[in-house]
Amino acid sequence: MFRLKVAEMGLKEVFEIRAPQNQPILDALQADARLEKIKKKIPKIYLHPDGKTTVKGIPNIGSPCSVIEGGRFEARFGKDQNCNMYSDDELKCSERYKIYLDVRNRKNKTKWLTRRNPNSFDFPILVDCLPNDTLLTALLRDVRIDNERVRYTKLICKDSAGEINIKLTDKSSFHHDSVFTCHVLKTSQVSDQEWGKGCAGQYDRIYQTTGMSDSKKISTEIENIDPQVEIAMSGTDSSGSLQKDKVTLEVKKIIHGSQTQVAELLKVDFEQKESSNAERKRKRKLDQFAEPYRQDFYNANKGISVLLVEKLGKLARSVGVLVKNGNPYGTCFRLGSKYVMTNSHVTEMAEMAGICSNAFVFLNYKKSRDFDKQPSEDLLEFKVLRVVCSSQVGDLDYSLLELDIPDDQAERLPIGVGHKIVKQAQQNTTVTIIGHPGGRPKKVDPSCPVVGPNHRITVYLKFHPELWDDYAMVYDAKRNNYMSGFGSGASGSPGFDEDGNLVVMHACGYHLYDRSKTEVEQGVRMTAIRDDLKQHLPADLWDDLFLPPTESMEVD
Template sequence: MKYIMKNNELAEKADCVCVYAFRGENVETALERDGRFIDTIFQKLCVLTLESREGAKKNQKSKRHEMSNRVEHLDKKTFQIIDTGHKRPDIQKKLIQVKTESDVASAADSAQNDPGQHPIGTEQKTIQERETNSAGPSAIGPATQNTSGIISGKSFSTDIEEFLQSLCEDVLKKLKQRKNPQVQKFIQEEYDKGVQCFTEVNKVKQIMTLSDSVCMIEVDNSDQGTGFLVFDRFILTNAHVVKNFINPGTLKLSGALKAVFNYEILRSEGNVLSVKDVIVAYSYEKDDRRRFHDFALLELEAAPDNCTELFERYKHASPPNRGGIYIVGHPNGKVKKMDPCFIIGSENQLQSINKHISENISCPYVSWGCWPYLHQNRITYDSCFFHGSSGSPVFDEHCYLIGIHSGGFHYEEEKRDRSVIEFAYSMPSIIEAIVTQVKKRSDILKLLSKFKTIRENFDLSPLEDTCGTNMPVNEEHQRDKDEKMEMDA
């Protein structure tokens, strides 16, 4: 085949592409997850041939590898994908269906009587993967049928795996056809709850109330980013929002910072509060656990009225890997906006990046250019919040504060901003770093101690102040490389 890439322009310019895969899976699964290859190679019977210059010179026929081969056996080798000209074998599926017809019916009846005895979660996951994958059933490689009607050319374990997958698929289809109420309830809760979380009036009202705590950060009357009230008169934003206005060697601000609350109508005044010129806590580096920090805790001259302290909405837990989120901020320095979107789990990040790249010709990134920079304390998603929204609070679908929106992998397309993937830094590591830095501020520790979740999960015991409250600015050189790849939101 002349083109095997969805992006024809990439196919013209690149002689080969690198595919990342997980040990233990087969080639076809890796190529499907990669997202850059056309569906045809999964629909036809294709094989891999090893690129060998010596073999080509000697006119030797290259060894063929089936798409069902495990990836670790082919690591760091270069292949061509060859269309054999044959259709994919579907004989085995038919034989399995005929063989198990009565078993499927009896399994469905049994599941109706006792749905708990079947692993519905696993079955539904298989169905979801099959229904959302336009490539069809997994390729197993060439198969032949001998005179006894037994399929050869595949391992016994592969046959069992296919049989179980087919059985799970057929059982669940029959259960859905019979409108089993428990299965229907599971499907609705599992796959519709993401949409529902954005439509429940109660949650929308909660977010509207919490959004009153979000402000726009101005420096010398120029908008720079977003912040939010976390407790008393203290607001949190990204370090990169204010780092250009810090006097070298100190945490003292050189510009006049202001926080503008209630800026929700164009050309309205809002509630403007001044920011004290000393930063309370600040980090723009990796910690000893290789978690990147990008935050600044600022102190206002006075506490704003009628605003929720968002540390009240903090729930101490690991960063979520799925579900819906709400981001509230001031993108492009304009009126306050909200963006509901969905988390991209760590196992789906590479697929999402490759999918975006394959569908957008002007995108300059390759997958490995983004993926290594997704530190473990980052929550990833697709958002329309770009410049000016750095420092926006991120809430989960239960309206708990889980992170601070910080940036994405930016490029321009026809004079408009685009991004491959966006991210937030999760709150647990941020709060831990803040508590560590304010150990000499007993007044702040006292304010933090009123939040039960923080009091129970972080050490709030004070340290004697012998050197003042200022801490030196420590910016890691590695961040310079990161800034070439990322945009600050």
């Protein structure tokens, strides 16, 4: 419960608003019938502390009502407010802390900590803090504050001993109900590591809050909304036929807001420019943004053990190229007694859905660009009999092919590597990819660093608005992201970890912008493929593909 008076509409007497503690303040105001006459103006309401009150600052109206429990306010009107975003769990959290920022008396715009003129705030800003927040993460969550300036901010707290400089990395709970003055300086007040950790937490919150796991479905719905329908929706009541689409519009607002926040955190521009000069400048800045993180590739490559090199030399024999009508379509690798695996999008490109005539797998292809020029005694060629099965789930992207193995060639057939699937690739490790990028002779890309969800390039790609549908799988739980020099044609390549275990099948790469080189590559986790096949294959065939062989294998 909190108390409010709205002098502008004649409600000079204070009245109580009772609402669930986890309900956003904005929703509570809009639900109150006494404010019906000003309902359209409610997003412009600023709650100023009034009289004797336990709440000493102006809250963000996106915060839950629990933040202002017991407070007394006068409603004043200004520009539309941007609301803080919370997940359901964050709204329901009963343990909360408050700090207050006095941002006033800053004449120089470069010293503003807030997005709007700080002198328009007659009271300190109330910043809502969650149990695990530092002062840094709490400030980054509040959309009234300019994120770019947070790391340069010095917080000063006054007590009986005088002014005390408070670290941004302090826990917010240590300073509950404290009032700070703030100064934006020229030097960072936190280390790069502390800043990165604080920003990473905000990226994670944005994904949870926007429900990005379903972003592909949401974006499809949004793309189909006609602009005229949007206009009509704004005036449609609950009985109108378009009421059901209001939810989609709200989602659209949330996605736009999250893109804006991420753009500000990363200091990049998502929007493609109409002017060729402006677009050229945007792409140049994106390249500058990516360059330090491209260097991660080289920093992570600390060499490769001789033992792994020996294992990879043997494993590489089981990697081949899929060819149809003389054209290479992708890489594949051996499984079981007579099978190979590649991506389902590779077999689709080769139009192999049940039509395997003129489709072959070439193994030991490592000398010449022209298959016909490599000596036949070195090159192993096997006809594809059929596509045994392909993934029914798009993010798994696999096809299992059966080969025609003549009796006199069986001993020359390289071993299957399905028994090498024992675990997933982990963050802060590397994978080694073996394949035929561009259909060229077999190559090895060693020590490709696995990048996690907080890597800045993958964060950018997750919120890439131009190719939203295709980029929705950047954070797919069944896939791993890594940095590799392999490009198109490497689809279907196996990836091995530092112990020689088969961990991924290379599937795709992601661009910063149209026609740029790929920055992050991605593979499907082989554990996910193996588990999916167990549900669709006969037990004896699954055992053939994945169980350890009875005889000692030379790749072990």
